Amino acid sequence: MKRIEDFKSIIDRYEIIFFDAFGVLKTHSGLVPGIERTFDYLQSQKKEYYIVTNDASRSPGQLAQSYHDKGLYAVTADRIISSGMLTKEYLDLKVNDGIVAYLGTEDSAHYLESAGLHTLPVRDINNTNIDKVNVLVFMDDEGFDWCQDLNKTVNLLRKRTIPAIVANTDYAYPVSKNDVGIAIGGIAGMVEAIVGKQFIRFGKPDSQMFMFAYDLIRDYRQISKKQIVMVGDTLQTDIIGGNKFGLDTVLVLTGNTQPADAENRISATGIVPTYICNSAVLGPDVLAF
Amino acid sequence: MKRIEDFKSIIDRYEIIFFDAFGVLKTHSGLVPGIERTFDYLQSQKKEYYIVTNDASRSPGQLAQSYHDKGLYAVTADRIISSGMLTKEYLDLKVNDGIVAYLGTEDSAHYLESAGLHTLPVRDINNTNIDKVNVLVFMDDEGFDWCQDLNKTVNLLRKRTIPAIVANTDYAYPVSKNDVGIAIGGIAGMVEAIVGKQFIRFGKPDSQMFMFAYDLIRDYRQISKKQIVMVGDTLQTDIIGGNKFGLDTVLVLTGNTQPADAENRISATGIVPTYICNSAVLGPDVLAF
Amino acid sequence: MKRIEDFKSIIDRYEIIFFDAFGVLKTHSGLVPGIERTFDYLQSQKKEYYIVTNDASRSPGQLAQSYHDKGLYAVTADRIISSGMLTKEYLDLKVNDGIVAYLGTEDSAHYLESAGLHTLPVRDINNTNIDKVNVLVFMDDEGFDWCQDLNKTVNLLRKRTIPAIVANTDYAYPVSKNDVGIAIGGIAGMVEAIVGKQFIRFGKPDSQMFMFAYDLIRDYRQISKKQIVMVGDTLQTDIIGGNKFGLDTVLVLTGNTQPADAENRISATGIVPTYICNSAVLGPDVLAF
Amino acid sequence: MKRIEDFKSIIDRYEIIFFDAFGVLKTHSGLVPGIERTFDYLQSQKKEYYIVTNDASRSPGQLAQSYHDKGLYAVTADRIISSGMLTKEYLDLKVNDGIVAYLGTEDSAHYLESAGLHTLPVRDINNTNIDKVNVLVFMDDEGFDWCQDLNKTVNLLRKRTIPAIVANTDYAYPVSKNDVGIAIGGIAGMVEAIVGKQFIRFGKPDSQMFMFAYDLIRDYRQISKKQIVMVGDTLQTDIIGGNKFGLDTVLVLTGNTQPADAENRISATGIVPTYICNSAVLGPDVLAF
Structure with a gap:
């Protein structure tokens, strides 16, 4: 049985902390209680942090605002790495003209406009415009009529040989204590199976998410992967993705992985975090150092 | 290169002919021209025939009526074997009480009521009723709100440990010359991937479809599998399913498999029909024997 | 929580009992202690039984002998339905001439010769003979050089468009208390992924196994599916296969499904047996009726 | 129909060229004739190049030597990025002690030793040593007894919760004009399916391969992804991987993709290269600039 470790003693060993968002910093009912103390401590110790999140529903600025609205001001736009940002980079690098067709809200689309x-x-x-469509992007599960627009999407991809980009690989996301919602990654999986083509997917566990954050850091400082630790609640995205990129990893038990299941799921999946902690929250005495 | 054979010479060698419906007897624009001659000939020769079709949208009676409306009177309800009938048999045998929740039209549901x-x-x-739901059935892609009801379905299957039945395994179906529609089998595949449970799927290529027809015949006459031939337009359902059940098989080129592609697709998939014919239609001189 | 039921009270309700072999009648260390009492009781009650097993390594006669060698004489060749028998039926019906290439022992091949x-x-x-090979059969994991012959198999299937038959769908089988062996079904899965063709697989959970037994019974008596119960230790083969065919099912806890896990695995997979019993063994007082 | 373009005019537009090895620089029968002219030209133009290859069978030095032996001296060890190098980086970063168990040749293992x-x-x-094994690496398809050692591998992964690393994702590789060999990636896929755990796979199409090369370049010069082009013969690895990383891509027709099939396969897979060229060889007049 793997030992539950103290979160503070772990972050003391690293220079930079990557956090998953949902299940680590917040849950369906708001912020994880006490999580602001973690960021106070990181700032007092001059440690850096990034939120690495599968989310393409909004811009980093809008994502940061949603933390500020909850009272967590330490999460600023420049600290957020989202799968939407990778999608935007792809379009900037690879699509030079024509129309970007999308499934999602207007907000999600505006962010992409380059x-x-x-x-x-x-x-x-x-x-009149189908021949100018040069890429299709699955952005968000809201903002469209599932029946009508998914049928249209299938036929678009049968008629036009264009890349299809999935801006969030997740299949579902929590919407309340007991319920989940179908995410755009799940919807895209159905369309991919029907048209039989191969889509490009951005988001954890894919290394490109971690690489994007790593690159951003190296633009202003030297860093080794040994100095970074990834904190997440999901073995299949946060932990295996961080491991593969070469980072140490912390599994926290405030989200998808329940305390009673952690050991079984690690053993069943073969995905082994470097550490297990109850949460990413520091004890009340931490700042009294 | 496999030789294109004459359809009449093939059916002359068998006692009973199984036909797929879409792409063999009819297409998006109506009956395959001349197909009624095939049934005239079969009747004149006292050969039997069954339509073996992945369809759970309507009862056999309603399916037969749709052929009569097009002018093909030889297809009667007792000649139709549908994946909906297997679903009905499953419910009759395995579900003794409680509620059958379904996705589909009212028509598709009424057929199931036992x-x-x-x-x-x-x-x-x-x-108030979720605890009485004892089975979920994916019947048809119409008759429900995709966004709202698929999210509800995912959460139903997370809360209740009940069997989920897919009454039609197809992922898509033709709706016009160039367009397809997403079928309930494709939708069910998405829900299955999200909830991570194993669904029960009825429909070709699964042998249970062929067995259902075979059983029906043996209730009134002796027959060997050697005396039956399956005619279909799709390698991945009709042909591999028929082959596996031990039947000889005819690939016709009036539907999913184009004449120019047939050889390549046989070789790429390793699914080998016993014969290839241009269509299931008999030449104009056939009845002048 | 599903109730653990008494095995005797269950079999009293049915006319015919289907048993899985491994994990139900025997384990790596021999017969399940007391299992012969179950067969004594069945015979005393004039109930019929069949062993429905994924095994193509030997003929039914050889399989029966292996039970006799352990002291269980009730399992005779005519009571065994194996995936090897389905393979033999396929060859008899579908392959008229040429060579049957195989991976497996000589024993497994001799059984097939028709x-x-x-x-x-x-x-x-x-x-000199590759052009006469008309079918390839994956029979058993023994009897060939894995490296040399699997490479040869891949290239055979790239050169010749022939059906590939997998005579046992299992991926692994127990060889001792703690160890498993790779089964021919697992090996065939690798070859299928490499050549990208679609193989024909015989064995539970596929309904054709149950249908084969059901047909055999109906050759000499009338029976309804309601009068048959399937007893197995594995949700993903015995239970979902039996359920789909329309049989009631009993999960026993002497094999792949541990008592402590049963409820969790039923809920995680959505595969629901009609009953759960500790074992297929009758209590010591059963025959004292 | 996409136009076939002139390879020289394409490389003139980029600063750095990434090449796949097999099917681009060499085939089963040796170097692609004339390929050395391409490297002469690149050197004369002071353009940089890297070989990005799924290969873990040998060290970069040994791989380079194999080009020298064929007469291509431009491919030096420092120009090679192999999936074996990513595996080595993983071990250096993530495995601090204990034993690295491996399947492969001694050569492949020695390269890993850190x-x-x-x-x-x-x-x-x-x-006596199983409890000290902290990672398992699938290196190469040679150097071990497939039957004995793959069975041992399955049981190792059932007993120990350790990461399993696949150092080459390929399922097969060409061994002669008509034959392929099963690659270690295919073998690892079988073991993964049997044990039901999630392995870490290094190699194209995964972006981490391209990132490794990109990082290496940025250690000594500034570069943008817009200045790099990836040249490969395989849509499913070279082209989709390069595209996803944000690079322009060239499909060449000297390997896995035949001239007659190129358009069909692009359309069937939805994987679209930026350019198509007959080969990576420059015309004979190129150096006469």
Whole structure:
């Protein structure tokens, strides 16, 4: 049986902390109680942190605002690495002209708009513009009519040989204590199976998420992977992704992995975190050092 | 290169012919021209035939009516074997009480109703009746709100340990010359991936479809599998399913498999029909024997 | 929590009992102690029984002998339904001439030999006979050189468009208290992924296994599926296969499913047996009725 | 139909060229004729190049030597990025002590040995050392007894909760004009399916391969992804991997993708290269600039 370790003693050993968002910093009912103390401590120790999150529903600025609205001011836009940012980088590098068709909210689309690129919801594709569509992006599970627009998406991909980008690999996300919602990654998986083509997926566990954060840091300082630790609640995304990228990893038990199951699931999946902690919250006495 | 053979010379060698429906007897624009001659010939020769079809949207009677409406009177309800009939047999044998929750039209649900079983569309599940739901059936892609009811379905299957039945395994079906629609089998695949449970799927290529027809025949006459040939347009359902059940098989080129692709697809999939024919239609001189 | 029920009270309700072999009648260390009492009781009650087993390593006669060698004489060849028998039926119905190439022991191949069919181990395929090979059968994990013959198999299937038959779908089987062996079904899965073709697989959970037994019974008596119960230790093969075929099912806890895990695994997989029993053994007082 | 473009005009537009090895620089029968002219030109233009290859069978030095032996001296060890190098980085970062068990040749293992790490072929694992095994690496398809050592590997992973690393994701590789060999990636896929655990896989199409090369370059110069082009013969590894990382891509027709199939396969897979060229060889007049 792996020992439950003290979160403070772990972060003391690293220079930079990567956090998953949902299940680590917040849950369906708001912030994880006491999580602001963790960020106070990190700032007092001049340690850096990034939120590495599968989310393409909004811009980093809007994501940061949602933390501020809850009272956590330490999470600023420049500290957020989202799968939406990788999607935006892909479009900037690889799509030079034409229309970016998308499934998602207007918010999610506006964030993508780059010089020369025009976004168009799938519902507005028709015979006059279909030949200008040069890429399709699955952004968010909201903002479209599932029946009508998913059927349209299947037929778009049968007619046009264009890349299909999935801006969030998750299959589901929690919406309340007991319920989940189907995420755009799950919907995209259905379309992929039907059209038989291979989509490009951005988001943990894929290393490109971690690499994006790592690159950002190296633009202003020297760092080794040994100085970074990834903190997450999900073995199949946060932990295996961090492990593969070469980072040490902390599994916390405030989200997808329940304390009673942790050991069984590690053993069943073969995904082994470097450490297990009850949560990413520091004890009340931590700041009294 | 496999030789294209004459359909009449093939059916002359068998006692009973199984036909797939879509792509063999009919297409998006109506009956395959001349197909009624095939049935005239079969009747004149006292050969029997069955339509073996992945369809749970309607009862056999309603399916037969749709052929009559197009002018093909030889397809009667007692000649149809549908995946919906297997679903009904499953409920009759395995579900003794409680509610059958379903995704599909009212038509598809009424067909299922058996002594003591009450059907309920997923949209009407609530806290007062969820504990009485003893099985969930994916019947048809129409008749429900995809976004709202699929999210509800995911959460139903997370809360209740009940069997989930997919009454049609197809992922898509043709709706016009160029377009397809997402079928309930594709939708069920997404839900299965999200909830991580194992569903029961009825429909070709699964042998149980062929067995159901075979059993029906043996109730009134002796027959060997050697005397039956399966005619279909799709390698991955009709042909591999028929082969596995031990039947000889005919691939026709009026549906999913194009004449130019047939050889390549046989070689790529390793699914080998006994014969290839242009269509299931007999030449104009056939009845002049 | 599902109630653990008394095995005797269950079999009293049915006319015919189907048993899985490994984990139900025997384990790596021999017969399940007391299992002969179950068969004594069945015989005293004039109930029928069949062993429905994923095994193609030997003929039914050889399989029966292995029970006699352990002291269980009630399991005779005519009571055994194996995936090897389905493979033999396939060859009899579908392969009329040429060579049956195989991976497995000589014993497993001899069983397959039918009028006009010549078997050949993959190792003996060469330029002079490769064009006569009309089917490839994965029979058993023993009897061939894995490295040399599996590479040969991959290239055979790339060169010849022939059906590939997997005579046992299992991925692994127990060889001692703690160890498993890789089964031919697992090996075949690797070859299938490499060549990208679709193989024909015989064995539970596929319904064709149950249908084969059901057909055999109906040759000499009338029976309804309601009068048969399937007893097995594995949710993913015995239980879901029996359920789908329309049989009631008993999960026993002497094999793959541990007592402590049963409830969790039923809930995680959504595969629900009709009953759960500790074992297929009757209490010592049973025969004292 | 996509236009076939001139390879020289393409490389003139980029600063750095990434090449796949097999099917681009060499085939089963040796170097692609004339490929050395491409490297002469690159050197004359002061352009940089890297070979990005799924290969863990040998060290970069040994891989380079194999090019020198064929007469291509431009491929030096410092120009090679192999999936074996990613495996070595993983071990350096993540495994601090204990034994690295491996499947592969001694050559492949020696390359991995890092300070403090001891390698051990799977065949030599026994009760006295199994508890010290902290990682398992699938290196190469040679150097071990498939039957004995793969069975041992399955049982090792059932007993010990340790990461399993696949140092080459490929399922097969060409061994002659018509034949392929099963690669260690295919073998690892079988073991993964049997033990039901999640392995860590290094190699294209995974972005970490491209990132490793990209990082290496940025250690000594500034570069943008827009200045790099990836040249490969395989849509499913080279092209989709390069695309996803944000690079422009060239599909060449000297390997896995045949000229007659290219358009069909792009359309069937939805994987779209930026350019298509007949080969990576420059015309004979190129150096006469």
